[in-house]
Structure formats: structure tokens, C-alpha cells
Amino acid sequence: MFVLAMFACLNSYAQETSVRGHVYGANGEAAPFAHVLLLQNEDSVMVKGVPTDSIGLFVMKNIPVGNYLLNVSQLGYEPYFRSLSISGTNELTLERIELTIMSQQLETVQVVGRKELFQLKSDRLIINVSSLPTFSGNNALQLLQKAPGVIVQENANSISLNNKGEVLIMINNRISRVPKANLIQQLKGMRAENIDRIELIHQPGAKYDADNAAGIIHIVMKENNAYGLNGSASFTAGMGQREKFNGSVDLNYRNNGLNIYGNASGFNNRSPKAEINHFREYDYQGDQFYYENSFKFVNPINNSLGFNLGVDFEIDKNSTIGGLFGYSKNTDLGKDFTSRSKGSVNAVPNTNSQYLLNIDNPNRNTIINLNYFRKIGTNGSLNIDVDRVTLDVQNSSELTYLDIEETKEKQQLIERQDLKLIP
Structure with missing residues (x-):
């Protein structure tokens, strides 16, 4: 009884807040698809990140009480920073955020092959993990906790997307059918350094066999195609x-x-x-x-x-x-x-x-997988997976x-x- 009471008391203190804001660019126009990052005040490690929508609006949910640094960036504008203190209210609406056009344009531009952190497509949001060095040292479960719209309840073995219910987890184009408790342990063992990107698929197509899930989280590992x-x-x-x-x-x-x-x-x-x-x-x-x-x-x-x-x-x-x-x-x-x-x-x-x-x-978690893949015709395929998991x-x-x-x-x-x- 004591242990239950202690953790119940701790949960009452874990108050979380939704942070809402509006980002504007040149001439007072909305800044769509800007990158909004919430960073730890001490070491600038990312806590949560979201892109603004088509009218420059962003919402970050489930933010714990604490002191943070808010960073907003978009191509052609100066980076925006401000301190942010979360005191435990249900929702915090920030004052108008206005970005400043870069005052100095370089005559010579060096093109670096680096992807943007967020890429928005019609059916999914792509998070390019390798584009942000501060992700280093995190595991896959911690990355999901920082992803926009993803809610991880580790004690309940639950991962949901946009409060619409449970999602399916797909790793390298293969849907994981293992129990959620085993899957969470597996995600803890996957390091961010080995992950290329995470795709949050809000509207899964018929080809994914989503089983009426609220969405799919696709984790794509880095490939090594070099011989030898x-x-x-x-x-x-x-x-x-x-x-x-x-x-x-x-x-x-x-x-x-x-x-x-x-x-x-x-x-x-x-x-x-x-x-x-x-x-x-x-x-x-x-x-x-x-x-x-x-x-x-x-x-x-x-x-x-x-x-x-x-x-x-x-x-x-x-x-x-x-x-x-x-x-x-x-x-x-x-x-x-x-x-x-x-x-x-x-x-x-x-x-x-x-x-x-x-x-x-x-x-402790172990997994044994045997798989067979065959391409059939132009668009068809056969994929067979046999898994044995112990926890x-x-x-x-x-x-x-x-x-x-x-x-x-x-x-x-x-x-x-x-x-x-x-x-």
C-alpha cells in the first residue's frame, strides 16, 4: 500500500502543459512549416519538436514543469530564441512570435547535404534523426517521446498518436507484431545513432495493413551498402x-x-x-x-x-x-x-x-526473427515474418x-x- 501511495503522490506532481503559439514572418504573414524546438535550459538538449502548420500555428503537448529555451527557425530568417517557464497550468499561449529576415546575405553559399529536421508530406511527418546532433545518446523510445503528437505511457505499455488510440510500429518496412511490453524494451535498445529517420504516418494506405490502427510509426534504420x-x-x-x-x-x-x-x-x-x-x-x-x-x-x-x-x-x-x-x-x-x-x-x-x-x-528481452520477401510483378510482394519473443x-x-x-x-x-x- 505504501509503494502505491508513494507513486500516486509522485504522479500528482507530474503536471504537464500544452504550449501554443503563432509564428509570423515578413510583412506580418504567417510562417508555415517553421521548426519549433523546446530545449532544456541547462544543456540545450531537445525535449520536444514540432513544425508549424500552414497558418504558422504550433502546439506542443505534455510538457513537464520546468525552465526551457524555445527555438524557432526557418530558412531565410534569423534564429529566434526565448526563455520559457512552465509552471503547471493546463495550457500556455505564447505572445506573437515574429521572425526577423537575415540582415546579411553571404556572397558565396556553401551547399551542405543535410536534411531538414521535419519534412511534411500529405500522409506523414518525417523526422530526420541524423540531422540533429543532440539526438545522440538517446534511444528510440526517448525519440518517440520527443516527437510531435506521440504519447508514450511506458508503465501502461502504450504508444499513441494524436490522442487517437494505439499505433502500429514498423521497423524497416516491417510491421512489428510483438506485444507492446516487449516492443518498448526493444525500442530502448535501439540507439539514435543507428536511426536514419522516423515517419509518423497519420493516414496509412491500404498497402500497410494497418488493422484499423490510429496510425503507423515507421522507424527507418541507417543502411550500409558498402561491400566487404x-x-x-x-x-x-x-x-x-x-x-x-x-x-x-x-x-x-x-x-x-x-x-x-x-x-x-x-x-x-x-x-x-x-x-x-x-x-x-x-x-x-x-x-x-x-x-x-x-x-x-x-x-x-x-x-x-x-x-x-x-x-x-x-x-x-x-x-x-x-x-x-x-x-x-x-x-x-x-x-x-x-x-x-x-x-x-x-x-x-x-x-x-x-x-x-x-x-x-x-x-531482459530477446527476439528471434525469420523472414522471407519476394517481389511479385510490378507492384505486388509477398512478405513472411516469423517472430519469437521472450520478456x-x-x-x-x-x-x-x-x-x-x-x-x-x-x-x-x-x-x-x-x-x-x-x-
Whole structure:
């Protein structure tokens, strides 16, 4: 009961806000398809991104309380920045955003082959992951959480698009039929460095066999068409209040019709300490009630390790057979999480309790896939996939009741010892 109450209290604090605004360009005209990014104030890491619509309007939903930096950009205009503070209201409407035409045009223009972050088509919105370096270090699930219109509820194993219900996930033109719990673990093991783009398909055509889903999220991985053995490796590290690092290795061997590929990736993230205090004081039928709840989170750690190994073989120019084996492990560790509750009625104490919580939740996911593809005629095709997926979820929590008086006596003893050390 205590654990449920604690997380219920935490959810009450996770207030989220919708941010709405209107972007204008030259001569006061609306600026359609401008890029609007919400960045973390500390390190400019992207939190959410959306394009403006045909009349320059944008809406970013499910933004947590905090301080951010808003960035608006469009070709031919100076980048626009402003600080933004979210305090927990249901909706925040920003004042008119006016872009300024670039004051200086360069005589020589160097063309760089880099795609725009957002590309809007009639049936889909394309997010070019490789065009934004700050995506590095994220996994596929985190990218979806930042995508416009996508709502990820990890605890409920739910991914929806534009509040219209569940979506299908497609990876490299293959719809994933595995259970959502397994799929979410699989997405956690996919690094942003290996993803080329994400397509949010709002209106799936008949060819996708969408099964009446609200839409399709298509994740397209980077291709390696070079012959012989080749690969790449990356490693990043950072230090804020706590250290974090991640790395990945990709290898590929291609020779005639045979293609063998594999990748491995991992990350470790130590979150900062956090403390939440909740106070309630009210009068009821002549009595005065007071309650106080406090939660302290010390040294929470999240880490992940995963790899994939696959092979494709071209039987002929129209037929391909292949297989894939994947494994991933995600672990949430929490040590010395404490909760304390105190209460009184008419200044007379009636509640005083304290608990210690340790968490160790490793989740392991494996997937085996066999597939066959054959092109039939000009527009037809046959695609057969056989999947076997296993998911091992462990929720290990150790809850200890702490005696308040005994803890107080130990604290007083420590304080007296500290005082003796002061000259």
C-alpha cells in the first residue's frame, strides 16, 4: 500500500502543459512549416519538436514543469530564441512570435547535404534523426517521446498518436507484431545513432495493413551498402550533477548476395538526487488537520546493454531470406529511497512513520526473427515474418520500516560527536 501511495503522490506532481503559439514572418504573414524546438535550459538538449502548420500555428503537448529555451527557425530568417517557464497550468499561449529576415546575405553559399529536421508530406511527418546532433545518446523510445503528437505511457505499455488510440510500429518496412511490453524494451535498445529517420504516418494506405490502427510509426534504420567488412563506433560521456555515458559499435559484411550485420550499444545514467515535500493543512468540523509527506531519491541509476546480429541472403533479384537475433537488458536501480509521513489533529501527533525503499528492476528481452520477401510483378510482394519473443521482467523492491525514535537517537549521537570535533 505504501509503494502505491508513494507513486500516486509522485504522479500528482507530474503536471504537464500544452504550449501554443503563432509564428509570423515578413510583412506580418504567417510562417508555415517553421521548426519549433523546446530545449532544456541547462544543456540545450531537445525535449520536444514540432513544425508549424500552414497558418504558422504550433502546439506542443505534455510538457513537464520546468525552465526551457524555445527555438524557432526557418530558412531565410534569423534564429529566434526565448526563455520559457512552465509552471503547471493546463495550457500556455505564447505572445506573437515574429521572425526577423537575415540582415546579411553571404556572397558565396556553401551547399551542405543535410536534411531538414521535419519534412511534411500529405500522409506523414518525417523526422530526420541524423540531422540533429543532440539526438545522440538517446534511444528510440526517448525519440518517440520527443516527437510531435506521440504519447508514450511506458508503465501502461502504450504508444499513441494524436490522442487517437494505439499505433502500429514498423521497423524497416516491417510491421512489428510483438506485444507492446516487449516492443518498448526493444525500442530502448535501439540507439539514435543507428536511426536514419522516423515517419509518423497519420493516414496509412491500404498497402500497410494497418488493422484499423490510429496510425503507423515507421522507424527507418541507417543502411550500409558498402561491400566487404566495415563498421563504426562511437562513445559519448557527460557530467552534470551526475555522470552519464553511452557507446555503440556497428559492423557490416557484404559480399555479392550475402549481408551479415550486427550492432551493440549501451548506456549508463545516474540521475541527480531529488526531494519532494507535500504539505496539507485544513479545518474540518472545528478540528485542525495537518499532514506532511516527504520523499527523497538518492542516486537513482538507469543502464542498458543490447545487441543485434542478423543475416540477409538474396536468392535471386526478386527474393530475399534472412534472420535476426536480438538481446537487450535494461535495469533501474534505486538505493536508500526514503519516505516519511507525519500528521496531527489539533496539534496532537497521530501519524509518524518512515520507510526505506531499495529497487532493483532488471528487464531482459530477446527476439528471434525469420523472414522471407519476394517481389511479385510490378507492384505486388509477398512478405513472411516469423517472430519469437521472450520478456523477463523482475520487479524487486525491498521495503524497510524505520523506527523514528531509534533514528532520532542515532542522529543526536552523531551530532554530539560532531560537536566534540569542533575546537
